Amino acid sequence: MSAEVKKYTMAQVEALELAPGTEHENLEGWVPELANEEELRQALEKAFDYRGDVTLTLKSGERIEAFIFNRRTGATLADSYVQYFTPNAPEKRKISYAEIARMEFSGKDRAAGKHWEDWVKNYNEKKAAGEKNIALVPDRLE
């Protein structure tokens, strides 16, 4: 949700005709600097919101491809952790913020290009070309 809403009073919110939505960032391919603790925390918060896999490089040198679905933040990095699934393991895993040295938004952003306008444009182009049974299909499970 954009910060713009925050300045509205309750009465204004009740009178809203259209709702300002969240501004989604284009994060695919991003490698945050992680120059300090705050940057690491902010990057992991973005990873929690990201609809794709990220690659974590640990201070031990181990690399993990992960879909981060949860985070718990504590007072220190050692007290904070993310929970994730990897493509090749069935169970949930977790890792402390303190163990993370590098992060890359390496996986495809699965929410990108899924806007209503994208569908309307796609539909109109196909319709104009005379196509029948026009549809969007789910991504392949590869």
Add this chain to the structure above:
Amino acid sequence: MAIPISQMWTVSTYVLKKKLTGQKRFSLTLMLEPLFRCSLACAGCGKVQYPPHILKKQLTPEECFAAAEECGAPMVAIPGGEPLLHPQIVEIVNGLVARKKYVYMCTNALELKRRLPEFTPSKYLTFSVHLDGQREHHDFSVCREGGYDIAVEGIKEAVKRGFRVTTNATFFDGTDPNSVRAFFDEVMGMGVEGIILSPGYSYDKAPDQNHFMGRARVRRLFRAILSNRKPTWKFNMSPLFLEFLMGNRTYECVPWGMPTYNIFGWQKPCYLLQDGYVESYKELLETTDWDQYGVASGNPKCANCMVSCGYETPAIIDGFGSWKGFVAMVRGTFSKYPDAGAQKLLDEAAPHEPAALVQIEEPANSLEETHV
């Protein structure tokens, strides 16, 4: 009211028991998402945008039963993803029915007709079929031409086989209220038990953030749709929640009323916001800072939400928790809500053209005044 007496009795006694025992927070419906995989790719849906390895994951029947038992809610809705893609969905449904849970299986119905012989009709089982309006509107909404006809085939077959069936619609900005009312006529003509509906909401995981109504527009749309009701229309929802949508009463969000469980765990705080996960229902109730959610909290993520997962529970508790609420609920069940102002809204709305696709207005992203 379309809801059977036995279900109403179960829910009402459950609510009264919770109130008499002084339980502050309790759940009426478990939102059980056994998988996120779907056979549709609706633009703007924030429920299915995951990498393939997440889409391949699914809850086991045992995990589903454990969640239902831990939560204790008398009703279980099974959305997703598309539940019929789960290879053990029949086992999951049968297990929940055996536990006397009123199950609402939410499906796009693309596979419903073919799969129906695997299910057994029961007062505990309802197929809640996703239909977002008349043929052209639904097909455009779910981004698939022909989707409506397939779903309707499934509905008719399910009704024929003696299943409880409802339709389940979400309405976004640009919805033509006259078309929605014609849609109600159509679906009631198919023999469904009732209609379920909800306004769209710009939850932040939805990839599309531009086509959601603010609260003023939601109230005006639903006032136009739900006033001056036809006697044939039945709604599988609390009449007081419908009055809330029409702007006739106010409720605060009750996110704990419909908790969500999926492959990630128990979702904080509600079905649409994903602010994190915990491992148990108890932990969800005890560790979520509930005051941080709902319009009254000032949380901007909740600013335009009027969705049933937050606002139907207080309506149900209101209806079964006091004589005043009960009388209002009974009155609402039988009222046609005559409203000349609502009729004027319908008359002023663009004339319904069956062949026209949903037209979405460009968002202004600015604060506008309400003009009723």
